[in-house]
Amino acid sequence: MSSLRYTVRCLRDIRPTPRPQWHPPAAAATTATATTALPYRPRIHQTARTLSTTASRPADLNNDITKEPPPGWNEFQGAVAATDADADADAGSYPDSSSSSSSSSSSNFGALEAASAVAATPFARAVPVSPSYFSRKPIFNDSYVVVQDLARKYARLPVLPRDKVAPTAWRTKEQYRLAIGEHVKGRDYAECMKLVKRLNQIHPDLMPAEVLAGLAPFKREVNFYLNKPKVLPIDRFGRSHAVGKRKSSIAQAWVVEGTGEVLVNGKPLSDAFGRIHDRESAVWALKSTERIDKYNVWAKVQGGGTTGQAEALTLAIAKALCVHEPALKNPLRRAGCITRDPRKVERKKHGHVKARKMPTWVKR
Amino acid sequence: MAAPNCWRCLARPSQRLLAPTSTSSSLAVPVTTATFSTSARLAKKEGGGLSSHVRTGKKLVLGRKKKQDPGKPVLPGERKAFRKRIQLSNDNALEVPGLAQVTAATLVDPAAAGKIVGLPDALIDQLRTVEAFKPTQNWGLFRSPHMLVRQETVDLIKDMTDKVQKKQTVRTVITGERGSGKSILGLQVLSAGLLNKWVVINIPEAQELSTAHTDYSPIPKSEMFSHPTYILKLMQAIYSANKDILSKLQVGLEHIHLPFSVPRSMSLAALANATKEPDFAWPTFHALWQELLLPGRPPIMFNLDGLSHMMRVSDYRNPAFELIHCHDLALLRLFADALGGKTQFPNGAAITGVMTKGNCPKLPSVDMALEQAAAAQAGTEIPARDPFYRKYDDRVFDALKGVSVFNVKGVSKPEARALMEYWAASGVLRMRVDEKNVSEKWTLAGSGVLGEMERASLYVVRL
Numbered sequence: 001m002s003s004l005r006y007t008v009r010c011l012r013d014i015r016p017t018p019r020p021q022w023h024p025p026a027a028a029a030t031t032a033t034a035t036t037a038l039p040y041r042p043r044i045h046q047t048a049r050t051l052s053t054t055a056s057r058p059a060d061l062n063n064d065i066t067k068e069p070p071p072g073w074n075e076f077q078g079a080v081a082a083t084d085a086d087a088d089a090d091a092g093s094y095p096d097s098s099s100s101s102s103s104s105s106s107s108n109f110g111a112l113e114a115a116s117a118v119a120a121t122p123f124a125r126a127v128p129v130s131p132s133y134f135s136r137k138p139i140f141n142d143s144y145v146v147v148q149d150l151a152r153k154y155a156r157l158p159v160l161p162r163d164k165v166a167p168t169a170w171r172t173k174e175q176y177r178l179a180i181g182e183h184v185k186g187r188d189y190a191e192c193m194k195l196v197k198r199l200n201q202i203h204p205d206l207m208p209a210e211v212l213a214g215l216a217p218f219k220r221e222v223n224f225y226l227n228k229p230k231v232l233p234i235d236r237f238g239r240s241h242a243v244g245k246r247k248s249s250i251a252q253a254w255v256v257e258g259t260g261e262v263l264v265n266g267k268p269l270s271d272a273f274g275r276i277h278d279r280e281s282a283v284w285a286l287k288s289t290e291r292i293d294k295y296n297v298w299a300k301v302q303g304g305g306t307t308g309q310a311e312a313l314t315l316a317i318a319k320a321l322c323v324h325e326p327a328l329k330n331p332l333r334r335a336g337c338i339t340r341d342p343r344k345v346e347r348k349k350h351g352h353v354k355a356r357k358m359p360t361w362v363k364r
Numbered sequence: 365m366a367a368p369n370c371w372r373c374l375a376r377p378s379q380r381l382l383a384p385t386s387t388s389s390s391l392a393v394p395v396t397t398a399t400f401s402t403s404a405r406l407a408k409k410e411g412g413g414l415s416s417h418v419r420t421g422k423k424l425v426l427g428r429k430k431k432q433d434p435g436k437p438v439l440p441g442e443r444k445a446f447r448k449r450i451q452l453s454n455d456n457a458l459e460v461p462g463l464a465q466v467t468a469a470t471l472v473d474p475a476a477a478g479k480i481v482g483l484p485d486a487l488i489d490q491l492r493t494v495e496a497f498k499p500t501q502n503w504g505l506f507r508s509p510h511m512l513v514r515q516e517t518v519d520l521i522k523d524m525t526d527k528v529q530k531k532q533t534v535r536t537v538i539t540g541e542r543g544s545g546k547s548i549l550g551l552q553v554l555s556a557g558l559l560n561k562w563v564v565i566n567i568p569e570a571q572e573l574s575t576a577h578t579d580y581s582p583i584p585k586s587e588m589f590s591h592p593t594y595i596l597k598l599m600q601a602i603y604s605a606n607k608d609i610l611s612k613l614q615v616g617l618e619h620i621h622l623p624f625s626v627p628r629s630m631s632l633a634a635l636a637n638a639t640k641e642p643d644f645a646w647p648t649f650h651a652l653w654q655e656l657l658l659p660g661r662p663p664i665m666f667n668l669d670g671l672s673h674m675m676r677v678s679d680y681r682n683p684a685f686e687l688i689h690c691h692d693l694a695l696l697r698l699f700a701d702a703l704g705g706k707t708q709f710p711n712g713a714a715i716t717g718v719m720t721k722g723n724c725p726k727l728p729s730v731d732m733a734l735e736q737a738a739a740a741q742a743g744t745e746i747p748a749r750d751p752f753y754r755k756y757d758d759r760v761f762d763a764l765k766g767v768s769v770f771n772v773k774g775v776s777k778p779e780a781r782a783l784m785e786y787w788a789a790s791g792v793l794r795m796r797v798d799e800k801n802v803s804e805k806w807t808l809a810g811s812g813v814l815g816e817m818e819r820a821s822l823y824v825v826r827l
Contacts, residue, residue: 259777260807268774270810271541276820279808286807293803 244315249304258296540772543815592642774812
């Protein structure tokens with residue numbers, strides 16, 4: 001059973017709002033009915049799109065300026081009408097909406113009638129494709145409306161619990177703004193995303209194609225949650241190989257099960273690093289996970305200084321260790337062995353002695 | 365030149381002048397510092413005088429700080445004496461009960477490998493006399509000197525003892541990484557020699573003989589040079605360390621060239637102790653050496669630490685102001701001949717040269733000679749010399765011909781554990797000694813290099 005309820009929040013567009021004085025009589029009547037009797041649907045779609053105040057005007061003016069509707073208008077109208085009709089048909093079958101079934105079916109019929117009437121109506125002036133054309137955010141509004149309709153239509157489909165839903169990369173508000181080119185308000189976007197995520201929870205076996213199409217504008221082009229990390233192999237000698245970097249040092253480590261011997265550039269650890277601290281850094285991945293006597297390491301390091309080399313080795317050994325024991329990744333992350341330290345030497349700037357240092361002040 | 369004071373003694377030289385100890389008094393070494401000086405009195409000006417300020421003494425000055433007395437100035441040589449001091453015991457360290465004392469049998473017993481053994485007092489005295497303890501070793505952290513008997517120790521000393529008992533000559537060069545315990549292995553070899561009642565001669569630092577810091581003089585009717593003062597001291601050391609053996613041996617040769625009469629009834633101990641004149645040091649030492657080479661004498665153990673330093677051209681110059689090769693210095697040539705197999709030892713001998721890695725000149729000849737010796741020992745193909753390198757030293761190749769190369773590596777984990785348990789029992793290592801900690805220190809020390817293990821574990825408490 002759905003947890004989504006037909007709340008006022010879902011039906012913001014039907015909420016009684018201050019309107020312009022002038023209304024077509026039929027539209028006013030249906031709106032009134034909807035707010036009182038029915039929490040959902042029975043409406044003529046042009047009036048329901050309160051986001052566009054001039055939508056129904058050409059039908060009422062009924063003047064004799066004959067004009068072909070713009071290309072795509074008929075398809076759009078048809079699609080909206082079909083959505084409405086489906087939604088109404090679904091709603092009609094639910095027990096709690098039985099009282100409204102007669103009126104909804106009649107309104108459904110009326111909607112179809114109106115749609116056909118609109119198609120034939122001559123326009124007073126050029127009418128934009130989208131009824132939200134004159135709002136500031138037509139594309140978002142249209143998507144929002146579609147999402148709302150879908151949410152209403154498929155409210156009763158079984159859903160997965162949230163933690164079972166396959167993770168999806170949604171566009172953030174900023175990304176959506178950039179992609180659409182409209183300054184969508186954060187609050188509106190958040191409300192919309194609530195519905196979007198609710199729709200995304202529909203069981204994948206029953207997920208209608210139109211829902212997928214309706215959610216598409218809110219998804220990022222690449223779902224990075226589907227990215228699979230490259231699986232490092234263990235070769236036939238039981239070695240795993242990984243690379244680590246720090247500052248300007250690059251380390252490669254081959255880790256094999258053993259007794260705790262470490263060779264760095266062919267030298268024992270004590271020859272490779274003079275400082276005890278550096279030696280500890282180099283084998284920190286093994287030491288922090290208490291694996292120091294379980295593995296042998298053969299490593300090559302180049303570039304940079306001793307500290308950089310030692311800490312590059314930390315990363316390399318940690319990565320190679322993860323190949324043997326993937327469960328160690330979290331402990332290693334907590335030990336600071338997984339994340340590459342991105343800090344590098346800051347470049348020198350002109351007018352400075354070094355990156356930040358200014359020349360000494362001299363009195364003239 | 366040789367310092368008049370003993371570097372390895374903790375006493376300040378000034379105090380030593382007042383109360384000379386037995387070893388220094390036995391050596392008639394002239395005092396180099398003057399007993400009085402007039403310069404200080406001349407430099408001091410009389411107070412008052414025209415040079416002082418007019419208001420001196422008329423002004424009320426309150427609370428002027430008195431100058432701190434800086435104390436006695438450090439005398440020349442005192443800092444070096446402090447740096448080179450050797451402390452063999454520490455009352456603050458805990459005593460470790462239940463450890464056996466080392467015997468001649470322990471050092472060749474494979475079951476004793478990986479155990480810590482104590483040094484008996486008599487042996488400590490002898491080792492101290494031959495200067496087997498070094499200032500770089502951390503003896504001062506523990507209550508009394510103990511050492512780890514390693515597998516290498518047992519292997520080397522067992523092989524050495526077996527061969528010497530068959531009156532063969534064992535010529536060994538101990539090499540290994542820096543801090544891997546080469547000098548301690550040399551000390552264990554010396555202990556084996558002393559415990560087996562061999563005649564032990566030890567040159568503790570070849571660098572002292574080659575860097576022109578010790579006085580030298582030409583040997584008449586010879587192209588060689590000797591170190592008179594050093595040889596006197598060496599004979600003192602030989603005398604004190606081997607007194608028991610040498611006093612039972614009688615002189616067997618005519619020594620008419622010596623300035624004193626050497627009757628047949630004279631013991632070798634007396635011969636070693638016969639002269640205090642630096643001029644006669646080398647002839648006497650040579651006579652002693654000849655006596656020891658006679659058949660029927662006990663085996664000889666001749667050790668030298670810092671082998672690389674005697675395989676090069678020394679910093680001494682001959683009267684023509686040319687540099688002298690180390691093998692033209694008499695004492696070092698004696699060792700080089702013994703190590704290279706030129707000297708015949710009818711009673712058996714163990715000649716051991718210990719390489720040094722921390723303070724080591726770059727010597728391609730030594731490296732190549734040791735590589736060749738190691739290959740010959742292993743029975744593999746002997747590497748050829750680099751045909752484009754001209755500066756190979758043939759004397760080095762002669763001196764290292766046919767030696768057996770003993771490479772010291774890191775200790776094994778059980779040995780490391782025994783050592784760490786000893787440290788923990790002495791109170792200098794404050795951590796649990798379990799497998800995790802042992803293997804951690806073992807890895808950090810580059811697979812158990814002993815010096816590095818000490819660095820990783822003990823340097824928190826070192827002074």
